[in-house]
Amino acid sequence: MEPLCLESGLWGTASCLARATAALAVDVASFAWIQGWSCSGAAQSFSTTLFSQWTVWVQLVREGPQRLSGADFVWQTLRAWWVLGCSHCATWPLFRALESQRAAFVAAHPAQARLLPDLLALGVALCWLVLVFLLIGLSLRRLRRRLWHRPEVLFFPDKTGAHVTRICSLMATSKRRVWLAMFTLTNDTLSDELLRAHRRGLDVRVILDDEQCQALGADAQRLLDAGVPLVTDGHWARMHHKFALLDGLVLNGSFNWTKQASVANWENLCVLRDSAVVQPFDREFRRMWWEFQAKSKGSRNQQVVSRKRDATPPPKARSQN
Known part of the structure; x- marks a missing residue:
């Protein structure tokens, strides 16, 4: 039989195979x-032919174990399957x-x-075509992730x-949820956006460190109220x-939601859209939420701490040596 590809070399053979x-x-x-x-008619005929051998199979199953040893019974079963099935496959309607x-093709x-x-x-x-299209589909999916799910990286300070x-625009465009797990929350601009998301009817949940809720300018009580x-x-x-889940993306990094972190500290924040990354954060948030909620039942109706001042405190000035 003449070979499919006559080109020499790896790339020549690959090019020929692709064509x-x-x-x-x-x-x-x-x-x-x-x-x-349409294979429906052929499939129906195939089923009819297969079930026409049913009595032979039933007889073998009923009488075989009584007359044959275990190994012989298995062998006779396989042999019957071959004789009754594959030897007649050329005559099956399918x-x-x-x-x-x-032939028509x-x-x-x-x-x-x-x-x-x-x-x-x-x-x-046909198996080769299925494999090729499967590989093409997986490649396109990977390409889509790289193009449409490209991460963003934000660095601070950003005066x-x-x-x-x-960050506010990402929260403003969220449609389903804003889940925040944050060590320190004192930035009024970001807290205001959280409140707007809550008023829009989104699923807003906040997890905070209990000691940092008593920090100067903490927004915990304002959110609870x-x-x-x-x-x-x-x-x-x-x-x-220090992460936030906004629909199908996660914000994660060293960035605390404070004024000092945004305009004075060296911080980073990554915006990640890959579901393989988002899902573990989703699971971790749910785990913490149910664990901490069990510890602080009724905390929504309790006072965390009164704000010590109305405005977010400015970053502390560095002392001059």
Whole structure:
């Protein structure tokens, strides 16, 4: 049999195989479109033929274990399957239908004749096409992730306020949820956006460190007074997370939601949209939420701490040496 590709070298063979696959896919698609393949009748005939052998199978199953040893029974079962099944496959309506379709396809596309000389070659070719399209689909999905799910990285200090505005815009465009796990929350601009999301009817939840709720300018009590669901860790250790879940993305980094972090500290914040990254944060937030909620039942109706001042405190000035 003449080989499919006569080119030499890896790239030559790969190029030839790609061209042959593309040509086969186009021919199969056009033939299927014109013929309007339907295997329902063939499948029904196949089922009828299979069930016609039912009495033979029942007799073997009933009498076999009584007359044969275990190994012989298995062997006779396999042998009966082969004799009753595969030896007659050429006469089954399903295979006859496939053979007629193969012959019609080769007649319509003579260039594919050497590629599809029989039913076995047809099966191999169809499996190859399925594999190729599966690989193409996975590649396109990966490309889509790289293009549409590209991460953003925000660095601080940012005296222009553009990065805080970006965080607010992400919250403003959220449609379902804003879940925040934050060590320190004193930035009024970000807290105001949380309140707006809550008033829009989004699922807003906040987890804070209990000691940092007593920090100067902390916004915890203001959120509670507005009815925002909020829990604290209630533990001697720190709830030191700094992430937010906004629909299908997560904001994560070293950035605390404070004025000092935004305009004075060296911080980072990553905006990640990959579901493989978002889902673990989702699970961690849910775990903490139920754990801390069990510790602080009724905390929504309790006072956390009164704000010591109305405005967010400015960053502390560095002492001059």
